[in-house]
Amino acid sequence: MLKIGIIGYGTIGEDVAQFLLKGEAGAARLEAVLVRDETRFARAASAEYVITDKEELFFAKRMDVIVECAGHEAVRTYGETVLSSGADLILVSVGALADEALQESLMAKAAECGRKIIVPSAAIGGLDRIAAGSVGPMEEVTLITRKPVKAWYGTLVERQVNLAALSEPYCAFEGAARDAARLFPESVNVSAALSLAGIGFDRTKVKVFADPGINHNTHEIEAKGKFGQIKLQIRNTPSDRNPKTGYIVAMSIIKTIRNLNSPFVIGI
Known part of the structure; x- marks a missing residue:
């Protein structure tokens, strides 16, 4: 036990x-x-x-x-x-x-x-495939994270834009996973997990969106390498108690x- x-x-x-x-x-x-x-x-x-x-x-x-x-x-x-x-x-x-x-x-x-x-x-998902693919040469890994507006209150995004007035997706960040993980410690831990499984924090590319048109936290992963290619989309139900995370x-x-x-x- x-x-x-x-x-x-x-x-x-x-x-x-x-x-x-x-x-x-x-x-x-x-x-x-x-x-x-x-x-x-x-x-x-x-x-x-x-x-x-x-x-x-x-x-x-x-x-x-x-x-x-x-x-x-x-x-x-x-x-x-x-x-x-x-x-x-x-x-x-x-x-x-x-x-x-x-x-x-x-x-x-x-x-x-x-x-x-x-x-x-x-x-996130697909970490087993990304980790296996990293054994051989891996060319690129990208992550696009989208979360509903309510998930971004109390974060850096709230200081960047009027969340209540958003009518279309807002790109809050585009860059390396190392910076994404530091800027959004409660919201983009997925970028860190993906980086550690694959090609590292500095080569993994990330985009982060506040999206008023969705109700789920979504993550889109794409990776290419000797193993082939993977494209994966994940839609997580946000927790009622904390929309920054999911069940x-x-x-x-x-x-x-x-x-x-x-x-x-x-x-x-």
């Missing part, structure tokens, strides 16, 4: 916790959740697991796998500590690895501790945990 911890109890963290409690991840048990202020979650307290803002108590649970779903700063603050504690790290805020120094330090710590950093597909993210994390404890694994 895998002992699971979660860092962060927002939309994704709560959804992951509920899936775990329902047994959707197979032989895995939720042990603890680390939050900034445990008093905010008094009503969510359970005899089945601990919700705490005390790092010592959380890491004392000696978990096998810890899921980070609390943002880039949480990756910087807790990434190495997770690996040093003897747990594998499932990384949701993968855009944090656009910081080369952070990526190198986490990779080094994982190797030193004999642990793994695991990036789930989350809101599929927590589902993908649960699938990843299930793979860790299952005798049969598909789609790697």
Whole structure:
């Protein structure tokens, strides 16, 4: 039975916790959740697991796998500590690895501790194909992300344009994935995952749109290389509680945990 911890109890963290409690991840048990202020979650307290803002108590649970779903700063603050504690790290805020120094330090710590950093597909798809294709020469990888207007409130896009007045798609960004991941830490983690699977942050090209004509978060991927060509469009249903993310993210994390404890694994 895998002992699971979660860092962060927002939309994704709560959804992951509920899936775990329902047994959707197979032989895995939720042990603890680390939050900034445990008093905010008094009503969510359970005899089945601990919700705490005390790092010592959380890491004392000696978990096998810890899921980070609390943002880039949480990756910087807790990434190495997770690996040093003897747990594998499932990384949701993968855009944090656009910081080369952070990526190198986490990779080094994982190797030193004999642990793994695991990036789930989350809101994107086709990472298995992109990663396989990157074994041979890969010419290009591009990503076009479109999200409804409501997904961009509270982000850089809100400062660029009057979102309420948009009547047609607005291109908020065009450039390299490294810059996209830094500028939109809550919204374009998919560009980071795609970059790490394929040809890197600086060669992966990204366009980001706020689109008043859609109701789903969409991602269009195109890649070419010796393997051939892939064109993939994904339409994710946004979460009612947080339109910046979709229900599929927590589902993908649960699938990843299930793979860790299952005798049969598909789609790697």
